[in-house]
Amino acid sequence: MNIIVVGCGKVGMALAAQLNKENHNITIIDNNEKVLRHAVDTLDVMGIHGNGAMLQTQREADIKNADVMIAATNSDEINMLCCLIAKKEGNCSTIARIRDPQYTDEVSYLRDELNLAMVINPEMAAAKEVERLLRFPSAMKIDSFSKGKLDLIRAKIPEHSNICGKKLSELGKSLNVLICIIERGENVMIPGGNDEILAGDTISFIAKPHEANSFFQQCGIEYSPIRSCMIVGGGRVTYYIAKYIQESRLNIKLKIIDIDKDRCEFLADEFPDATIINGDGTDQDLLLREGIENLDAFCSLTGFDEENIMLSLYAGKLSKARLVTKINRIAFENVISEMYLGSVMYPKQIVADYIVQYVRALQNSQGSNIETLYKIADGKAEALEFKVNNNPAIVNHTFMELNFKPNVLVAAIIRDHKIITPGGSDFMLPGDRVIIITTNTGFNDLKDILA
Amino acid sequence: MNFSMILYVLAWVLKLEALSLILPLICAVIYHEWASSAAILLTAVGAAVIGLLLGQKKPKRTDYYAREGFITVALCWIIMSLVGALPFFLTGAIPSYIDAVFEIVSGFTTTGSSILTEVEHLGKGLLFWRSFSHWIGGMGVLVLVLTILPLGGGYNLMIMKAESPGPDVSKMVPRVADTAKALYKIYLILTIFMILIFVLSGMPVFDALCIGFGTAGTGGFAVRNSGMADYSMLSQFLITVFMIMFGVNFNVYYMMQQKRIKDALHCEEARIYLIIIAISTFFIGCNILPQVGDLHQAFHHAFFTVGSIITTTGFGTLDFALWPQASQMILLFLMLCGACAGSTGGGLKVSRVIIMMKEIRKELTVIIHPEAVMHIRLEKKSIEHSVVRSVNCYLIMYVLIFLISVFLISWADNFDFTTNFSAVAATFNNIGPGLGMVGPTSNFSTYSDFSKLVLIFDMLAGRLEILPMMILFTPRVWRKSTW
Numbered sequence: 001m002n003i004i005v006v007g008c009g010k011v012g013m014a015l016a017a018q019l020n021k022e023n024h025n026i027t028i029i030d031n032n033e034k035v036l037r038h039a040v041d042t043l044d045v046m047g048i049h050g051n052g053a054m055l056q057t058q059r060e061a062d063i064k065n066a067d068v069m070i071a072a073t074n075s076d077e078i079n080m081l082c083c084l085i086a087k088k089e090g091n092c093s094t095i096a097r098i099r100d101p102q103y104t105d106e107v108s109y110l111r112d113e114l115n116l117a118m119v120i121n122p123e124m125a126a127a128k129e130v131e132r133l134l135r136f137p138s139a140m141k142i143d144s145f146s147k148g149k150l151d152l153i154r155a156k157i158p159e160h161s162n163i164c165g166k167k168l169s170e171l172g173k174s175l176n177v178l179i180c181i182i183e184r185g186e187n188v189m190i191p192g193g194n195d196e197i198l199a200g201d202t203i204s205f206i207a208k209p210h211e212a213n214s215f216f217q218q219c220g221i222e223y224s225p226i227r228s229c230m231i232v233g234g235g236r237v238t239y240y241i242a243k244y245i246q247e248s249r250l251n252i253k254l255k256i257i258d259i260d261k262d263r264c265e266f267l268a269d270e271f272p273d274a275t276i277i278n279g280d281g282t283d284q285d286l287l288l289r290e291g292i293e294n295l296d297a298f299c300s301l302t303g304f305d306e307e308n309i310m311l312s313l314y315a316g317k318l319s320k321a322r323l324v325t326k327i328n329r330i331a332f333e334n335v336i337s338e339m340y341l342g343s344v345m346y347p348k349q350i351v352a353d354y355i356v357q358y359v360r361a362l363q364n365s366q367g368s369n370i371e372t373l374y375k376i377a378d379g380k381a382e383a384l385e386f387k388v389n390n391n392p393a394i395v396n397h398t399f400m401e402l403n404f405k406p407n408v409l410v411a412a413i414i415r416d417h418k419i420i421t422p423g424g425s426d427f428m429l430p431g432d433r434v435i436i437i438t439t440n441t442g443f444n445d446l447k448d449i450l451a
Numbered sequence: 452m453n454f455s456m457i458l459y460v461l462a463w464v465l466k467l468e469a470l471s472l473i474l475p476l477i478c479a480v481i482y483h484e485w486a487s488s489a490a491i492l493l494t495a496v497g498a499a500v501i502g503l504l505l506g507q508k509k510p511k512r513t514d515y516y517a518r519e520g521f522i523t524v525a526l527c528w529i530i531m532s533l534v535g536a537l538p539f540f541l542t543g544a545i546p547s548y549i550d551a552v553f554e555i556v557s558g559f560t561t562t563g564s565s566i567l568t569e570v571e572h573l574g575k576g577l578l579f580w581r582s583f584s585h586w587i588g589g590m591g592v593l594v595l596v597l598t599i600l601p602l603g604g605g606y607n608l609m610i611m612k613a614e615s616p617g618p619d620v621s622k623m624v625p626r627v628a629d630t631a632k633a634l635y636k637i638y639l640i641l642t643i644f645m646i647l648i649f650v651l652s653g654m655p656v657f658d659a660l661c662i663g664f665g666t667a668g669t670g671g672f673a674v675r676n677s678g679m680a681d682y683s684m685l686s687q688f689l690i691t692v693f694m695i696m697f698g699v700n701f702n703v704y705y706m707m708q709q710k711r712i713k714d715a716l717h718c719e720e721a722r723i724y725l726i727i728i729a730i731s732t733f734f735i736g737c738n739i740l741p742q743v744g745d746l747h748q749a750f751h752h753a754f755f756t757v758g759s760i761i762t763t764t765g766f767g768t769l770d771f772a773l774w775p776q777a778s779q780m781i782l783l784f785l786m787l788c789g790a791c792a793g794s795t796g797g798g799l800k801v802s803r804v805i806i807m808m809k810e811i812r813k814e815l816t817v818i819i820h821p822e823a824v825m826h827i828r829l830e831k832k833s834i835e836h837s838v839v840r841s842v843n844c845y846l847i848m849y850v851l852i853f854l855i856s857v858f859l860i861s862w863a864d865n866f867d868f869t870t871n872f873s874a875v876a877a878t879f880n881n882i883g884p885g886l887g888m889v890g891p892t893s894n895f896s897t898y899s900d901f902s903k904l905v906l907i908f909d910m911l912a913g914r915l916e917i918l919p920m921m922i923l924f925t926p927r928v929w930r931k932s933t934w
Binding site for chain 1: 816820833
């Protein structure tokens with residue numbers, strides 16, 4: 001595919017490198033010649049020097065034949081303008097980096113009005129990851145569908161779990177989640193009513209965000225909820241984490257330490273429930289006084305990688321807290337991975353991953369109507385989100401009437417913000433979104449699920 | 452100091468007062484009280500003539516700043532009271548001029564403390580004027596002036612700030628004049644609605660009007676010697692409900708009018724105000740149950756008295772000075788606490804109390820986390836430090852003036868502590884009846900003239916929230932230049 005990346009900062013570079021590896025044709029636009037030359041020298045890409053928001057520059061980059069345009073300069077407004085022009089001039093999917101917290105409440109409006117395929121916000125994406133870690137300390141992996149209304153969670157079933165050895169049909173209604181995939185050794189299967197769960201299985205299940213915890217308890221997965229969390233550094237990632245915690249009413253006591261007085265005032269204003277401490281987060285006395293030894297989670301999210309690493313090592317030594325460390329520069333990875341830093345966040349890498357995933361889905365689905373695609377169970381299965389179009393073969397038939405291919409599961413129907421876990425008598429309507437779990441590959445349209 | 456501009460505004464106040472005397476005049480004529488009619492007419496004509504002379508042409512210098520605003524407010528209330536006292540004095544109904552001034556200041560400041568033993572001797576016309584002064588004073592006279600007099604500039608907000616109760620005044624619409632209009636509109640509609648309901652509940656029309664004015668302004672002048680005891684239980688209950696309604700921040704009604712019902716229901720101050728009322732009623736109801744004997748009666752009177760005291764109205768159905776001490780103490784707390792900011796009630800105001808409580812919590816937290824950054828929030832918004840500071844300063848001034856007043860009247864009249872203390876509390880918080888010798892069934896006539904002057908000052912200071920009255924005693928503001 002032909003991809004244009006505007007802005008050659010850390011995100012732009014990470015993206016170009018990754019997409020380049022997947023054999024896409026990359027054109028980078030930047031108005032800093034030095035950075036551009038570096039990119040062209042190290043990667044197999046084309047560089048165009050100029051202002052990405054100018055039509056002239058975009059034409060030079062052959063916008064008419066581009067498939068994807070990614071605007072990742074450090075200005076949100078320029079990014080939006082880039083995408084707007086690209087959409088008017090060419091016929092490509094546009095992705096904009098919009099990361100100013102002021103715009104976060106308007107993202108969906110901007111997305112619709114500017115016709116953006118995707119809005120990326122590295123700090124928000126990182127915060128989302130942290131929030132998931134805080135919410136489900138026991139989960140191995142979480143993917144979300146329909147803007148976070150549903151989570152696909154992967155977890156390992158421990159020995160002595162009371163759902164072990166029971167058939168799914170026996171468990172039936174007592175489960176409030178839908179088990180989509182069972183991985184047993186090398187086998188990956190989509191379970192039916194007669195299949196049973198064994199100890200040591202890794203299962204993936206679909207759940208609403210607040211339902212997962214009770215399922216963890218039900219099946220005896222060790223689950224100690226996080227009740228207190230200390231964050232050093234009050235930057236954007238912290239802002240979003242606090243916002244998520246406040247919005248989702250998680251019962252987590254948050255303590256944020258930042259050295260900047262004005263930032264503290266701002267955070268105190270935004271988050272009345274959090275304790276905001278104005279002090280040096282690398283001051284041992286302060287950390288001890290604020291109770292670093294009795295914590296459930298500790299996040300070092302300052303702007304300095306070295307400080308973050310030191311803080312996490314220190315916290316890890318003093319407490320049993322779950323650690324989260326933010327690292328901005330992707331360097332010395334092999335050294336970092338040897339240290340005990342808990343979950344390491346690379347915000348830039350997270351968004352690069354998101355975009356690569358999107359481009360991959362776009363490539364797989366050219367001419368199809370896949371909304372989201374996740375490779376799950378180590379790539380052996382796929383979870384796809386479709387929008388239902390007006391196909392008479394599919395809509396208005398109950399599931400009992402439809403003849404599905406083997407190994408296909410309709411995991412959820414999302415209709416007018418309501419989530420339906422489908423049974424035999426349910427049916428799909430045009431405009432619904434459905435989530436399909438399958439071990440088959442190459443589905444491009446919803447009709448492919450029918451035999 | 453722009454004296455000509457102040458004079459010009461005062462002229463308007465006089466003209467308005469002349470206009471507002473027309474209603475009691477009509478009332479006096481209807482009841483054939485010719486002496487009262489003549490006195491009211493004379494006062495009205497006098498005020499109108501002086502007003503017209505002074506306000507003949509607009510001054511050339513129209514600069515108008517915060518200090519002019521504050522001085523105007525203080526002077527306006529004093530002059531209005533001096534003129535308003537004339538009808539009582541001229542008819543001879545109240546022979547002493549100081550007593551007459553006390554009575555009308557008590558009216559305008561919505562206090563409701565009286566020096567009269569026999570209220571009914573006053574005659575209907577004067578009784579009407581007395582109660583009507585509550586209604587005028589409740590919302591503020593200058594706020595009314597602002598709606599008709601375009602002063603221009605942003606400084607007329609200062610007038611509103613000086614006259615409206617509460618720690619922080621916010622405009623509801625961009626222009627001060629429109630805000631004032633919106634407030635008066637709500638005030639007028641609620642009052643008319645209330646008077647209609649009173650009449651429907653079986654109250655005589657004259658009583659319904661006077662009690663209505665007293666309730667709307669949270670004043671408390673009764674028109675009968677027996678206070679409220681003559682009216683039916685239903686009427687008393689309705690009076691309670693309306694008293695409490697007029698103690699709620701008027702912004703809430705404005706929001707309801709704007710169909711922002713959800714915002715209106717989430718008003719933190721109003722909620723806490725209602726919670727205080729509920730808890731106090733419950734406590735007092737249980738506390739007086741053995742004395743009253745009947746459950747329904749006990750809670751009825753507890754509810755009425757709590758509503759009457761917290762809104763600083765001061766109506767009484769019975770003598771709460773005979774209640775157990777614990778109940779009386781709660782009433783004293785309620786006197787100090789007062790109603791919501793931006794209502795017609797007096798006292799410290801619930802929002803100030805909330806801010807002070809949150810300050811205490813903040814101080815305690817800072818001991819545990821010395822570096823913690825905490826904001827004090829009201830209505831889900833952080834309040835600026837300057838507001839918190841002014842609340843603290845207000846409390847200091849409040850306590851000082853309170854103590855000095857208690858000292859002065861104890862010095863002049865050697866009454867017992869409860870009487871003196873509650874007399875200051877009742878006037879300074881614009882409530883009306885106190886405890887002891889100034890309880891609901893007695894009055895302030897026993898005090899000497901000096902004490903009455905002190906209490907007059909307290910009433911004005913309480914209604915105008917201290918600062919405008921204090922500014923009058925600051926020599927610096929009286930100099931012509933800003934130096």
